[in-house]
Amino acid sequence: MMPDLELRNSDPEADAAFLTRLALFAARRWTPIAATSGPDGLWLDLTGVVHLFGGEQRMCARIVRFCARLGFTARIAVAGTGGAAHALARCSEHPVTLCPSGHEAETIAGLPIASLRIEDDVLRAARRLGIDRIGDLLVMPRGPLQRRFGRTLLERLDQALGRAAEPFHPVVPRDPPSATLRFAEPIATAEAIERAVVELMTKLIRTLEKAGLAARTLLLLCSRIDGVEQNVAIGTARATRDVSHLLRLLSAKIETIEPGFGIEAMRLVAAHAEPLGPQVIESALAGGKPAPDLVPLIDRLSGRLGARRLFRTSAVESDVPERSLRRTSPLAETAEWPREWPRPVRLLSPPERVENVVALLPDHPPRRFTWRGRAYAIARADGPERIYGEWWKRAGEAEAVRDYFQVEDEDGARFWIYRRGDGLDGRTGDLSWYLHGVFG
Amino acid sequence: MTYIELQATSHFSFLRGVSSCDELFAAAALLGYPALGITDRNSVGGLVQATIAADATNTRVVAGCRLDLQEGSSLLVWPEDRAGWSRLTRLLTLGKSRADAQHGEKGQCFLHWEDVAAHAKGLVAALIPDKEVAAGLGRLADIFGGSAFLALTHRRRPGDAMRLHNLDRMAHAHGVRNLATGDVLYHSPDRRMLQDVVTAIRNKCTIDELGFRRERHADRHLKGPVEMERRFADYPDAIRATADIAERCAFSLRELSYQYPDEIVIPGLSPQQALELMTQQALASKFQGSVPEAYSKLLAHELKLVAELGYAPYFLTVNAIVAFARSQGILCQGRGSAANSVICYILGITSIDPVAHELLFERFISPERKEPPDIDVDFEHERREEVIQWIYQTYGQDRAALTAVVSRYRARGAVREVGKALGLPEDLTAALAGQVWGWSNEGVSDRHVEELNLDRQDPRLSSTLELARQLIGTPRHLSQHPGGFVLTRDRLDDLVPIEPAAMADRRVIEWEKDDIEELGFMKVDVLGLGMLGCMRRAFDLLRNHKGMDMELADLQDDDVKVFEMIQRADTLGVFQIESRAQMSMLPRMKPREFYDLVIEVAIVRPGPIQGDMVHPYLRRREGKEKVEFPSEALKKVLWRTLGVPLFQEQAMKVAIVGAGFTPAEADALRRSMATFKFTGGVSAFQDKLVKGMIANGYSEEFATRTFKQIEGFGSYGFPESHAASFAKIAYASSWMKCHHPDVFCAALLNAQPMGFYAPAQIVRDAREHGVEVRAVCINRSRWDCTLEREDSFSALNQEGLIPLRLGLRMVRGLSNVHAAQILAARGETPFATVEEVWRRSGVPLASLEKLAEGDAFASLGLDRRQALWQLRGLGAAPLPLFAAADAREAEIVEPKVALTPMTEGREVVEDYRSLQLSLRAHPLAFLRPELNRRGATRCNDLCRIKDGRKVEVAGIILVRQRPGSTSVTFVTIEDETGIANAIIWSDRFEAQRRTVMSAAMVGIKGTVQREGEVIHIITDRIEDYTGLLHSVGEMHFPHRPGPGDGATHGGTPDHRQRERSVRTLPSLRTGGRGEPVIEVKSRNFH
Structure with a gap:
C-alpha cells in the first residue's frame, strides 16, 4: 500500500x-x-x-x-x-x-x-x-x-x-554433549582415523544415553599438529542413537579429512541433540510387516547429495499447473493429489514452445506439431481443458486463458499441449502453442 | 432450430450469481435469444425482476428454479402453466418451512425426492448430472415421464467428450431426452473476477485460501445460440429440446391475477353493498342528518368508481385494521394518496377533509391504472406489533405474510467485504469505508484513496475498489419488511413461496414490495411512526399529572402562541419541522395558519428547493414579487400557494385545467415524472402539455416554464394530503411543546430513538424553556422519564411546569427486566445503601454497576467511584442468612477508604457515556478558557456579529447533512451556549473531508452570513479539535451524532425514506475508540 x-x-x-x-x-x-x-x-x-x-x-x-x-x-x-x-x-x-x-x-x-x-x-x-x-x-x-x-x-x-519473596527460575547454560580423544602420537592414516571415530562414537552415544538425548547433528573436529582444524558435519532427519547408522554417515565423509602432518586431537560434538525416550520395537507377533523406515535412507541420501536436494512434492489447490505443486521436506505430510483429471508425470518448467501447429479454432485439438526439431502427427486427442489465470496473484493473468489438450501421437507417446488464448477474444492470449508436460 | 438458454443464474442466488436480471436479459437480447430461462437456487425471488426485464427487452422469460435436494442431486424445473407454478411454490414453501430460522438455517430449503414426486405435475424437469446419475435418472424418469430431461453441459475439463457420450447413453437407457444448457452464472466474461470474490465471501475466506472451492468449470458466461449449437453439434436433439421446453413452458408471472381477500363484514351483503351502507351511515352521523351536497356527490362518484374496479374489499380490509387499532387505543393515521378519498375520511381512516382541501380523487385511483390502491397507515411505533399479530390471526398464516426486503450491498459494506476477501487488513478497509458518505452508492473514489495516503497503483487495492463498485447493488440476503403485508384470497403459497423469518411466527414471501406492486397484489403498509407514540405518551402524562384529558382530534389548529413559537424556529423535537433546514426556513416563511404549516412541511426538502419552487414562493410571500396568475382558471388552482405549484396535485390540476388533460392522463404524467430519469418517457407529455396550454391561450414561454417546474417535482413533490396529514401531527406536537414543555420533553425521551436530535439536545432545550430536569435516582426514578411532584397539592412553578425526573431507561446497559425487579423491590420503602439494593432486588451486580456508572446512587450520598467501590466489595450473590438479618444490622465492617474523586470534566464525560447527556455542564465549558485563548466565539454570541465578518466557533458535531446530491454540506455544532450552523462548499469539503467525516469536535473558521434571524457560517477552514475534547475527561469522549446525521446514518430524517425494523435497538453507536462501547448491529444496512 x-x-x-x-x-x-x-x-x-x-x-x-x-x-x-x-x-x-x-x-x-x-x-x-x-x-x-x-x-x-x-x-x-x-x-x-x-x-x-x-x-x-x-x-x-x-x-x-x-x-x-x-x-x-x-x-x-x-x-x-x-x-x-x-x-x-x-x-x-x-x-x-x-x-x-x-x-x-x-x-x-x-x-x-x-x-x-x-x-x-x-x-x-x-x-x-x-x-x-x-x-x-x-x-x-x-x-x-x-x-x-x-x-x-x-x-x-x-x-x-520486599514483604514477600519472589524467586525466579534462571536459565542454565549447558554445553552440548561431546567426547574427546587425544593421541600420544599424531595419526594420519585412514584406518587410524576410522578407529578413533568408532571409539569416539561409542563414548558419545553412552553420554547421550545417560542424558536421555539423541543426536541430530554431529560435528567432528580434528585438530592438526600445525594448528589447522578440519571439521566434518553430518545431520539426520530424525534424532537417533543408532551407532551403526551414524557411523555409516560419518564414514562417508571421512575421506574429506586431510590429516596433513598428523592429527593430535579429535572431538565429536552432538551440536544439536533432542530428548529421546525409550523406543518401541515393532514385534513380529503383531502380525503384518512393519512399514519400512525411510529415515535412514533419507539421511544417507541427504548426506551424499546435500539436504537441499532431497524433497517431496505436495499438492496445492490451484488450477494453474505450475503452481499446483510445491516442495516440502522429505518427512513432511503431503496433501492429497486430486484424482479426477489426469496430469502428466513430468512438467516442463518453463513450458516449451512448439511450432507448426495445425489446429482448428476455437476448440479443436492440433493435428500436428513440431517440438525440439521433431515433427509429431497426432492420432488421438482429448480436450480442451480451459484454465483461467489467477487474477489475484498477478494482474497480468486477469484475462489469460489456456486451453490444454492431451494428445497421443502415432507411436503412442502422450503429451500435454496448451494454447494461449481461447480463440475468440484477443485479450485472452496470443494463440501461441506450448508443450507443458509428458505422460509416461 | 435455435438454441434457447434455459439455465441462467441471477444474483438472486445469493452470493453465487453476480448479474442482475436486467443485465442478463440485455445480454440475451443482444445475442438474439428469443427467450431466456432463469433458474435460481431454491428460490424464485428474482422472477418478477426477470419479467420486468424481459418485457423491457422483448425477450421472453422462461420461469424456472434449480432445486438442490438433500440426497445430493439437483434438478432444474420449469412450470408449464399456472397450476405447475402453484405446485412449484408449494414445493419451495414446504422445503423452506423445514428450516429453523432461529438456529442459523434462515433461508435454507430442505427437499427430498418424495417431495418432488408429490408436486411433479405440470413441471418439466432436467437432472443435473453431478453425482449418482443413474439412480437420479431412474427416479426422474419415474416421476416425470415424458417431461424428464438430462442436462448436458460442457465443462471444459478432461474427458468431457467421453463424459457427455456416456451421459447420452445413460439417458437413452432410461428413456430420457437430453437437454443442452450453458450453466450460466454471469452475463459477460468480465464478471468472472467478481464471481470468484463472492465465492470467497460466501465461504468466509480470502481468495488466496479459496483453492478448489472456486468454480472449476469454465465458460460460465452467456454464450450465443450459434456458439452453443456449434458446441453441441453432436447432440442436435439436445438443442431441439431447449426449444421444445421453451415452447411448452409458456407460463408468465403476469398470469397471477389480482387477489383481494373476501371481506364479508355484514352477512348477506356483498362487499360493495356493505361499503356503501357503512359510508352512508358514517356520513349521516357526521353531519347529523343534513349532509352537504358536495360530500354526497363526491361520495357517490367515488363509490361508483370503486364498484367498477371492484376495490370494495380493499377499503373494508383497511377499515377493519384501523377499527381494531382504535378499539385498542392505538393512535393511527392514514396517509398518502388514500387521504384524497372521502370514503377514507368518513370511515376515519384519514383525518384530512378532501372537500375542504379540494383534493383529487383521481390521484388515488383511476380507471386507467389497473392497479390496486395503496394505503399507508401510520401506527404508534411500539404498538404496531399488536396490529400485525391481529392481521395474522384474522387472515390466517396462509393468506397473509410480510413482504421481503432484499438487503443489498451498499458502498461501505461492499468495500469491507471485498477488501476482506482480497486479504486487505481490516483497518485499511475500515478507513476506506469510513470515507463513504452515509448510505450512498457512489463507491470509494480515487480522491478518497489518495486522502488516506494509499498507493492507487497497488494491484490489490485497485482490484478491491473496482470490484466493490461492481458489487454495489447485489443482493446479500432476504429480510422481512417491517410492515408491508400481502393479503390474498387464495392460498398465498399458491402464488409465491413463503419462508419463515428470523422472528418467531413470522412468515415472509420471497418478493419485495415493488414486485408485489408490479404484479398487482393487494398490499397494506402497516408503518410505525415514532411521533404518534410520543404523542400518546404525552397525552397520558397530561392526563395523569395535570388532569387534562385530550387527544389528537381535540387540538384546534389556531393557537396564536403556537404559531409564534414556530415562527421563532423554536422547534427542536417537533415533528417534521425540527431539522436544520426547517429551522432555517421557518423565520422566513413565518407560518401563521395551518395551511402554511402544510406548505412548510412539503417544500422544505431537497427536491423542491432544487426544482426552483421554494424561492419563487418565498419571494411572493415576503412581498418581493407580485402575486399574479396567468389566467382565472389557474388562479383557482394556485391561489393558495400564491401562484406557484408546490404540490403534486396542483401539478396535475394545472395539466388538467391549463392543458386539457383528462384526470387519468394527468395521473400518468405524474407517474412518468417519478421515473423519467430512467425511461425518458416524459417528452411525449411535454409536447402535449405545451400544445394544450398554447391552445388554451397561454404563452409558449409560460407553458415551457410550467413544464420545467412540473418536471422539477420528479419524485420529490409531496402530495398535498400527505403534507396535510403530517402537518396535523406537526401542529399537535408544537402545541404540546409550547404549552407543556415538561410533558413534551418526558414523552420525547421515552419515545427515543426517533427524531433528528439526540437526548442531550432535547434536555438542553427543555431546560432553556424552564423545565427542571432531575438526575436518575435509584430511589425516585421509574423506568420511563416522569414528572415529579412532591405531592398532588404542591403548587406548580410559576409557568405551570412540573420537574422532570429522568428514568432508569436512560442508563446505558440496564435491561428492562432488571429495572423492573429493582422497582418492584423498592416499592414504598426507599433504599438506604447499595448493599440493600442488591439484596432486596436480587439483580446481578453488573446491572448495579451500570447504575453506578450513571451516577444513580447520588441520593445515597455516594458518587460514582464510591458506589463502584462498594459494589465491587459485594460477593457473588447475597447469602440468605443476611436477608434475615435485615438492613439494620451493619454488614461487614470495613475500614474507611478514601478514593480520589473524579474531576468535574471527567464526571461530565462519564455522564455522556452512560446517559448520553449531562446535567452538570457541557464538556466545552471546561475548554472555554483554552478556546478563548485561540480566539473562538461562543455560539450564542454569533447573533451579535455583523454579516460578512470573519469568525471562529468551536463545538461538538451534532449533525452533518448533504441534502440530495447537492454540492454543499451542512454541519451543526454545539457548545455550552447553544448551536451554530455552518455551510461547507464542496471544494472545501473535499479538501478537508477526513476532518469533517471523522472528528468529534471541530473548530470552524469562516464568514458570518445573516439573513434576518437565520445565521450561517460559510466555512473557510475546519480544524479537528477532537484531541481537546478527549482531554476534558482524560479519556475518549463517546461521540454519538443524532439520528439526523447523514454521515453515519441513512440520510434525512424524512420518515418515508428511512426504514425501520420492528425491533429498534437503543440509539447507541460505537463511540470513540478505546473505551469499550456497545455495538449496535446495523440491521440491514451498512
Missing part, C-alpha cells in the same frame, strides 16, 4: 529464542543467575557480582552499551526486590535507574500500577475507581483491597516492597 514503508512479519518464536540466547549469554558473562522476563526483558540477579564490574552504575552502563551494539535500546533498573526493579525498568524514563536498598516504597510510589504485572481486568477495574499510582495503593487498607481485587494485586505489591 505505502511503497516507502518496509513491512516485516512479527515472529514471536524467533524473538523468544533470541531472548533465551541472550539470557544464556548473560548467564555466562555477567551473572550466574539470569532469566527471561516476558517477551522483551531479562532478570539478572546481581548479588555478589557487582564488584567485578566496578560498581552498579558502571555495570549497568556497560550492559546498556552492549545492547546498543546489538541494535537494541535497553533500560535497566536495579533494586532490592525483583518487583520494584521490574516496575522501575518498565516505567522509568532514564536508561539506568538505581534504587537504594530499602527505599523501594518511595521510589516506586509514583509509578502506574500497570507496572506491577497484574491482569488487565484488575487493572481496568482499579483505574475506574481512580487508583492510578502505586502510591494510592500504599495508603489504602489491605482488607478492602483484597476483597475487591483478589490476591494478585496485594501479592505483587508485597513482592515489590
